[in-house]
Amino acid sequence: MLRTALSILFAATSLAYGQAKIVNADKVQAPEGKWTLWYRRPAEQWVEALPVGNGHLGAMVFGNITRERLQLNNDTLWDGKPRDTTNPKALEALPKVRQLLFEGKNKEATRLAGRNMMGSPSRVKSYQPLGDLYLKDLKPADAKSVANYRRSLDLDKGIARTTFSADGVTFTREVFASAVDDVIVVHVTASRKGAVSYEISMKRPNANVKAREGNRLVLTGRNPGLTFEADVLALPKDGKVSTANGALKVENADELTLIIASATSYRGDDPADKCRSTLEKARRKGPAGLRQEHVADHRRLFRRVSIDLGRTDHSTLPTDELRREHPDDPKLAALYFQFGRYLLMGSSRPGNLPANLQGIWNHHMKAPWNADFHTNINLQMNYWPAEVANLAECHLPLFDYMENVLLESGRRTARVHYGARGWVVHHLSDPWGFTTPADGVWGIWPVGAAWLCQHPYEHYLFTGDEDFLAERAYPLLKGAALFMLDFLVEAPEGTPVAGKLVTNPSHSPENTFIKEDGTRSKFTYAATMDLEIIHDLFTNTIEAGKVLGVDADFRAELKSALERLAPLQISKKTGALQEWVKDYREASPHHRHVSHMFGLHPGRQITPRGTPDLAEAIRKTLTRRGDGGTGWSKAWKVNAWARLEDGDHAHKLLINLLRGSTFPNLFDKHPPFQIDGNFGGCAGIAEMLLQSHTGEVHLLPALPSAWPTGSVKGLCARGAFEVDLAWKDGRLAQATILSKRGKRCTVRYGEKTRTFDTKAGGVYRLGPDLAFAEGR
Numbered sequence: 001m002l003r004t005a006l007s008i009l010f011a012a013t014s015l016a017y018g019q020a021k022i023v024n025a026d027k028v029q030a031p032e033g034k035w036t037l038w039y040r041r042p043a044e045q046w047v048e049a050l051p052v053g054n055g056h057l058g059a060m061v062f063g064n065i066t067r068e069r070l071q072l073n074n075d076t077l078w079d080g081k082p083r084d085t086t087n088p089k090a091l092e093a094l095p096k097v098r099q100l101l102f103e104g105k106n107k108e109a110t111r112l113a114g115r116n117m118m119g120s121p122s123r124v125k126s127y128q129p130l131g132d133l134y135l136k137d138l139k140p141a142d143a144k145s146v147a148n149y150r151r152s153l154d155l156d157k158g159i160a161r162t163t164f165s166a167d168g169v170t171f172t173r174e175v176f177a178s179a180v181d182d183v184i185v186v187h188v189t190a191s192r193k194g195a196v197s198y199e200i201s202m203k204r205p206n207a208n209v210k211a212r213e214g215n216r217l218v219l220t221g222r223n224p225g226l227t228f229e230a231d232v233l234a235l236p237k238d239g240k241v242s243t244a245n246g247a248l249k250v251e252n253a254d255e256l257t258l259i260i261a262s263a264t265s266y267r268g269d270d271p272a273d274k275c276r277s278t279l280e281k282a283r284r285k286g287p288a289g290l291r292q293e294h295v296a297d298h299r300r301l302f303r304r305v306s307i308d309l310g311r312t313d314h315s316t317l318p319t320d321e322l323r324r325e326h327p328d329d330p331k332l333a334a335l336y337f338q339f340g341r342y343l344l345m346g347s348s349r350p351g352n353l354p355a356n357l358q359g360i361w362n363h364h365m366k367a368p369w370n371a372d373f374h375t376n377i378n379l380q381m382n383y384w385p386a387e388v389a390n391l392a393e394c395h396l397p398l399f400d401y402m403e404n405v406l407l408e409s410g411r412r413t414a415r416v417h418y419g420a421r422g423w424v425v426h427h428l429s430d431p432w433g434f435t436t437p438a439d440g441v442w443g444i445w446p447v448g449a450a451w452l453c454q455h456p457y458e459h460y461l462f463t464g465d466e467d468f469l470a471e472r473a474y475p476l477l478k479g480a481a482l483f484m485l486d487f488l489v490e491a492p493e494g495t496p497v498a499g500k501l502v503t504n505p506s507h508s509p510e511n512t513f514i515k516e517d518g519t520r521s522k523f524t525y526a527a528t529m530d531l532e533i534i535h536d537l538f539t540n541t542i543e544a545g546k547v548l549g550v551d552a553d554f555r556a557e558l559k560s561a562l563e564r565l566a567p568l569q570i571s572k573k574t575g576a577l578q579e580w581v582k583d584y585r586e587a588s589p590h591h592r593h594v595s596h597m598f599g600l601h602p603g604r605q606i607t608p609r610g611t612p613d614l615a616e617a618i619r620k621t622l623t624r625r626g627d628g629g630t631g632w633s634k635a636w637k638v639n640a641w642a643r644l645e646d647g648d649h650a651h652k653l654l655i656n657l658l659r660g661s662t663f664p665n666l667f668d669k670h671p672p673f674q675i676d677g678n679f680g681g682c683a684g685i686a687e688m689l690l691q692s693h694t695g696e697v698h699l700l701p702a703l704p705s706a707w708p709t710g711s712v713k714g715l716c717a718r719g720a721f722e723v724d725l726a727w728k729d730g731r732l733a734q735a736t737i738l739s740k741r742g743k744r745c746t747v748r749y750g751e752k753t754r755t756f757d758t759k760a761g762g763v764y765r766l767g768p769d770l771a772f773a774e775g776r
């Protein structure tokens with residue numbers, strides 16, 4: 001009923017918007033460009049606006065007619081400041097808390113730890129918006145005659161475009177965020193000379209805006225830890241520009257270019273100097289030069305992967321209609337995949353902070369969960385597509401962040417809170433290096449760094465870059481492993497895993513269990529996820545040490561700890577993998593976190609062929625948990641079902657994600673907006689088509705029946721391979737493997753495998769039987 005009413009509303013031929021009325025909206029055709037989101041009306045809400053970003057600067061483009069709004073971000077603009085938040089009482093409380101947990105006195109342990117082991121203080125501050133830029137039309141369009149309205153985002157160019165005609169004049173506004181020049185550019189053109197007239201203003205709470213030098217608008221502000229600035233330079237073609245009341249006025253121009261620069265003092269720069277020099281450089285290039293270099297740079301990354309999952313008659317519908325009416329359209333899945341790649345390029349470029357909970361796009365002064373860096377799933381999920389989707393350099397900001405922001409503080413926390421060597425991160429952090437337990441007792445979760453360390457190791461596996469392994473990945477892994485060696489304790493007599501090494505204290509992120517006596521707790525020892533994360537960390541550290549030929553004694557120590565680690569357990573009651581050390585009842589059986597599936601994904605401890613019993617247990621766990629959850633939870637389940645090689649179930653979760661957890665602009669809906677689901681969903685699609693975590697390049701491991709015929713080019717596999725695939729009627733037609741480092745390659749398709757030597761730069765074409773096809 002509601003659906004029908006909505007579709008009638010959206011099919012209506014005229015739509016009112018502000019003072020302007022859009023006529024003939026349904027006559028407007030889909031834009032050119034294979035990878036384009038498009039809409040028939042301006043964004044009314046933030047989650048309808050379209051994102052552009054260059055890793056440092058971001059903008060949400062609303063596409064308004066008479067008062068355009070660009071909501072701006074700078075990735076380093078955060079509230080807060082550097083602090084030592086360690087709590088000297090923690091170490092003293094630790095043995096007592098451990099004892100209480102081993103004795104099953106969870107309540108007492110929770111109370112004691114809550115009082116003594118939290119960070120001091122235990123909260124981080126928010127990532128904040130840079131402000132809003134408004135372009136108010138000085139000659140508002142005639143209320144009756146706005147036609148041909150369309151706004152779009154071309155993922156392949158990295159350009160947001162709004163176009164419409166009013167009073168016989170066609171206006172076009174393009175917006176892009178150039179990584180080459182570190183600016184956002186707005187370019188307005190009109191089909192009639194002198195038709196461009198705008199008042200340009202900026203707004204932000206706790207900031208000053210001044211017009212300067214006739215054509216520059218300057219916003220400045222100060223937070224506890226930094227100062228910041230945003231500059232807008234207005235460059236009209238013909239016409240005139242003046243300043244009035246803290247705004248710029250552009251009158252009767254043929255065209256208008258706005259160049260936006262921004263800087264903060266986060267890395268010690270002087271924001272004013274930085275903005276001025278950036279603008280000066282960009283201005284010399286002019287709008288055409290800026291655009292050309294931006295598109296070339298953007299395509300260099302974006303075009304590495306192409307994908308075709310099929311299409312239907314609906315595929316060209318406006319994106320919001322397509323998602324609402326046909327969430328299972330295969331073109332939408334492909335668009336969502338490419339959108340994930342686009343968002344990673346927009347929020348995580350080398351030299352910047354990593355993508356936060358909202359990537360780089362946030363309009364709240366106090367964002368949900370501070371738009372911080374959550375490390376109990378979210379930050380890691382952001383980077384799941386980085387390697388497989390051929391954007392390895394977009395992974396680098398995460399490693400910089402680990403080394404430059406987390407490591408030193410993580411060492412201090414390891415020492416002060418646990419008397420341990422190495423480094424530790426708990427369940428969230430910020431750009432100031434917060435590493436102590438946050439928020440509540442569930443923040444006492446000291447396996448964040450251990451999980452993060454999977455990322456630099458995977459970067460090595462995908463790229464084969466041994467220098468990176470030696471200089472950057474290995475020191476991080478070794479430090480996290482050192483911490484774990486010191487943190488692990490032997491479970492005492494009377495516990496189900498007596499004599500084994502366990503974590504204590506421990507959590508299965510944010511989930512609650514019911515003890516035999518009916519009381520509830522989150523706090524425990526040896527939660528399954530910890531054991532899986534440690535298994536992953538120690539296995540990777542041993543492998544890395546072997547490749548590098550270093551630290552034989554340390555490797556032996558890790559190996560013996562691995563052998564003594566408490567085992568994963570299968571529930572006798574349900575046959576599912578146990579989430580906790582005892583087979584507790586779950587307080588919420590459909591909880592969004594399915595942390596104990598870490599060993600299946602993103603870990604590689606559990607695989608259908610290597611550990612069939614555990615894989616079967618995880619299948620039961622997932623089935624019991626159901627197919628719902630928040631955006632990121634569904635996205636994770638796409639990956640999990642793909643790893644279980646059940647393409648149809650993975651596809652079902654993907655459709656659930658698109659249908660129930662996606663906003664009109666395709667942003668992931670936690671709710672509210674949280675970007676992890678976009679990245680997790682993108683990675684999940686790749687995981688359905690190609691896997692390589694077992695040492696085999698597994699072709700089409702989880703192809704759903706919904707995508708019988710298609711192709712993908714440029715996905716990456718561990719071992720430094722790049723893979724193109726084509727399939728028809730649900731069967732592999734051809735695979736082409738480019739070997740970047742000349743490593744030996746094992747390929748799998750179904751139950752068939754084949755191993756062969758490769759040469760660096762060699763291209764190997766295989767048929768469905770995995771025999772070499774012509775053109776090798």
Ligand code: FUC
Binds near residue numbers: 369510630632670674
């Ligand atoms: C974890 C999750 C929440 C949310 C938050 C940012 O705490 O449990 O669902 O994603 O991170």
